[in-house]
Amino acid sequence: MTTPHNTTPQANGTSATHFDAVVVGAGFGGMYMLHKLRGLGFTARVYEAGGDVGGTWYWNRYPGARCDVPSLQYSYQFSEELQQEWKWTEKYSTQTEILRYANHVADRFQLRKDIQFNTRVTRATFDEATTMWRVETDAGNRVTARFCIMASGCLSSKNTPNFPGLSDFQGQWFHTSNWPHEGVDFTGKRVGIIGNGSTGIQAIPVIARQAEHLFVFQRTPQYSVPARNTPLDPEEEARIKARYRDFRIQNNGKPFAQDLNPPTRTTFEVSEDERRRRYEECWEQGGLGMMLAYADSGTNLEANLTVSAFVKEKIKQAVKDPAVAELLLPDHVYACKRPCLDTDYFETYNRPNVTLVDIRGTGIERITPRGVQAKGREYPVDCLVFATGFDAMTGALNNIDIRGKGHQALKDKWVEGPRCYLGLSSSGFPNLFIITGPGSPSVLANMIPAIEQHVNWVGDCLEYMRKHGLRAIEATEEAEKPWLLQVQTAANATLWNACDNWYQGSNVPGKPRVFMPYVDWVGYVAKCREVVNNAYEGFSLR
Numbered sequence: 001m002t003t004p005h006n007t008t009p010q011a012n013g014t015s016a017t018h019f020d021a022v023v024v025g026a027g028f029g030g031m032y033m034l035h036k037l038r039g040l041g042f043t044a045r046v047y048e049a050g051g052d053v054g055g056t057w058y059w060n061r062y063p064g065a066r067c068d069v070p071s072l073q074y075s076y077q078f079s080e081e082l083q084q085e086w087k088w089t090e091k092y093s094t095q096t097e098i099l100r101y102a103n104h105v106a107d108r109f110q111l112r113k114d115i116q117f118n119t120r121v122t123r124a125t126f127d128e129a130t131t132m133w134r135v136e137t138d139a140g141n142r143v144t145a146r147f148c149i150m151a152s153g154c155l156s157s158k159n160t161p162n163f164p165g166l167s168d169f170q171g172q173w174f175h176t177s178n179w180p181h182e183g184v185d186f187t188g189k190r191v192g193i194i195g196n197g198s199t200g201i202q203a204i205p206v207i208a209r210q211a212e213h214l215f216v217f218q219r220t221p222q223y224s225v226p227a228r229n230t231p232l233d234p235e236e237e238a239r240i241k242a243r244y245r246d247f248r249i250q251n252n253g254k255p256f257a258q259d260l261n262p263p264t265r266t267t268f269e270v271s272e273d274e275r276r277r278r279y280e281e282c283w284e285q286g287g288l289g290m291m292l293a294y295a296d297s298g299t300n301l302e303a304n305l306t307v308s309a310f311v312k313e314k315i316k317q318a319v320k321d322p323a324v325a326e327l328l329l330p331d332h333v334y335a336c337k338r339p340c341l342d343t344d345y346f347e348t349y350n351r352p353n354v355t356l357v358d359i360r361g362t363g364i365e366r367i368t369p370r371g372v373q374a375k376g377r378e379y380p381v382d383c384l385v386f387a388t389g390f391d392a393m394t395g396a397l398n399n400i401d402i403r404g405k406g407h408q409a410l411k412d413k414w415v416e417g418p419r420c421y422l423g424l425s426s427s428g429f430p431n432l433f434i435i436t437g438p439g440s441p442s443v444l445a446n447m448i449p450a451i452e453q454h455v456n457w458v459g460d461c462l463e464y465m466r467k468h469g470l471r472a473i474e475a476t477e478e479a480e481k482p483w484l485l486q487v488q489t490a491a492n493a494t495l496w497n498a499c500d501n502w503y504q505g506s507n508v509p510g511k512p513r514v515f516m517p518y519v520d521w522v523g524y525v526a527k528c529r530e531v532v533n534n535a536y537e538g539f540s541l542r
């Protein structure tokens with residue numbers, strides 16, 4: 001589908017100063033929220049810091065960027081016509097194709113006329129006398145709204161480590177999540193990349209093919225499974241599209257909101273041979289299925305060790321130099337850090353123009369004017385790539401001065417970690433909703449369905465309030481506290497918090513260590529339904 005971009009007019013320049021709702025962010029969350037609000041007859045204004053729609057896919061234009069959830073599932077389901085008509089070309093879409101899709105959605109539903117781009121929300125203050133939010137932007141907007149909806153993204157606030165010497169670096173440096181729109185030509189250049197999470201693992205093979213030399217600075221080795229991306233199989237597409245609505249409904253009831261069948265058997269219930277066959281099958285299929293090889297792969301350490309041993313064996317087979325292979329072997333629990341998918345990641349280390357620099361334990365010592373110093377040695381580079389991730393889940397929210405009742409700042413309330421009920425609402429902040437906020441499955445689910453579930457919930461709630469003449473809704477502290485405990489208890493029953501990872505904030509120095517996403521998508525959806533069926537149990541409405 002090749003709809004031209006940017007054909008709908010933008011909101012810039014309109015003079016309205018009051019809306020039913022202000023939405024922060026025009027990624028998939030903000031876009032669908034706007035569409036939902038309009039459909040319900042509410043007035044809305046979206047503010048977006050970027051120059052256009054797409055959020056993650058607008059900003060993360062680094063080489064190799066693509067999704068790792070199959071395209072036919074990593075897409076909206078709210079419009080049957082949209083999902084039938086849009087044609088994906090690959091099993092896992094590239095960033096450019098996903099961005100094209102976001103633009104198509106904006107055009108198709110004429111979203112841009114209510115979105116103001118290049119505008120960052122700086123402050124949102126709740127006025128108790130009027131039950132209104134006052135929202136301010138860096139473009140000078142001062143508007144009021146009954147509801148303030150944060151669709152500001154879980155992975156939208158970048159983490160750029162404060163390396164000594166960076167300001168003296170004489171080459172060019174880039175963060176993967178703020179990649180130049182015109183692209184970067186690494187031909188003939190010596191490039192250094194710091195970071196080998198999902199982003200680095202996608203970028204490294206592509207940059208290595210172009211650069212004269214690539215130095216990979218690795219602090220922690222990562223597991224990765226081949227994505228096995230292919231052009232989209234037309235037969236599979238036809239099969240799914242023939243029953244797309246049912247396919248979506250089924251997936252919404254499956255782990256991670258994806259077409260992944262929950263395993264019934266446990267690791268040691270089967271023979272070693274059978275287990276081996278199962279792992280080989282997952283490896284050959286590629287994708288995220290390895291996490292669900294057995295029912296206890298993500299909960300029982302002994303079981304998990306069999307998965308990690310298998311993946312390590314594959315790494316050793318892929319990398320020709322045994323010393324390099326050894327450095328690439330992870331020693332943490334499999335899938336404790338977000339599992340990565342790759343195309344030729346480990347094989348890239350067989351290239352003569354790629355050097356793996358192990359900085360485990362010592363880190364980057366400093367950036368010098370001409371390179372990177374690590375382990376007492378200087379590695380000369382012309383360009384530096386930071387694939388160093390995000391201040392996840394709370395970063396974008398804490399960057400805004402959000403003031404609730406009694407002028408309390410959200411970031412003060414969250415000083416020891418985010419406190420939310422269902423990840424949707426925080427007590428003391430009436431009529432403020434967070435799309436995929438901390439305490440909801442968010443980043444541990446296929447995120448577009450997770451976004452849709454939240455937006456639908458918020459839309460239903462606003463309709464309910466209108467119908468019952470209610471002006472304010474707020475999570476109660478009595479509901480928030482046990483929910484926080486539930487989020488921690490659920491995580492503790494898994495191996496997700498068995499290593500340093502961004503789910504618990506350990507990638508950002510000084511960030512409180514609290515496991516933020518809720519690990520049980522299926523249970524969460526049921527809980528949200530139950531809350532509504534019990535007249536918004538856990539919320540106070542007035």
Ligand code: FAD
Nearest residue numbers: 025027028029049055056067068069120121152153156447
């Ligand atoms: P975002 O897309 O992050 O959009 C939030 C927007 O809010 C941004 O455009 C930002 O500029 C704007 N914003 C933030 N603060 C302000 C402010 N104060 N004022 C104005 N605007 C503001 N998820 C998956 O499920 N599957 C995948 O395969 C997958 N791949 C990913 C690959 C990458 C490289 C990254 C970084 C993330 C990936 N994700 C994936 C997660 C991805 O973030 C979500 O799938 C989804 O795109 C999030 O949409 P969103 O609208 O909630 O947030």
Ligand code: NAP
Nearest residue numbers: 066067068161195196197198199200219220338387388389
């Ligand atoms: P990330 O997973 O947090 O990885 C950051 C990398 O930078 C890690 O290797 C980390 O090392 C390293 N790093 C951070 N600070 C460092 C420092 N001071 N010195 C040296 N190394 C440092 O970030 P990401 O790769 O951008 O991915 C974030 C999330 O975005 C993913 O988990 C995923 O949810 C999403 N994403 C998805 C895809 C996809 O395939 N669809 C692609 C990209 C991103 P340590 O491990 O030692 O901390």
